[in-house]
Amino acid sequence: MQSFTYTIQEAQGLHARPAGLLAKKAGEFQSVCTIETQGRQAELTRIFALMSLGVKQGSVVTVTVQGGDEDKAMEALRAFFTEHL
DSSP, X not given: OEEEEEEOOOTTOSOHHHHHHXXXXXXXXXXXXXXXXXXXXXXXXXXHHHHHTOOOTTOEEEEEEESTTHHHHHHXXXXXXXXXX
């Protein structure tokens, strides 16, 4: 299991478009990918669950990846957060 913490930079937070892209990216991997913020957690592949977290600019999130391809998934998700959020 690997994880990283990230502070959301995107002015609109984790809204529909980046949530959809994030769910698609996480779906590329066999590992289970989750996000947690303010005591609430959701799988990255579930777009509506992501949006229901209410992640806004400045929110601190923890992304956790667990599975056979977690190294590859972790690298890709870190890059995604840096580029899009």
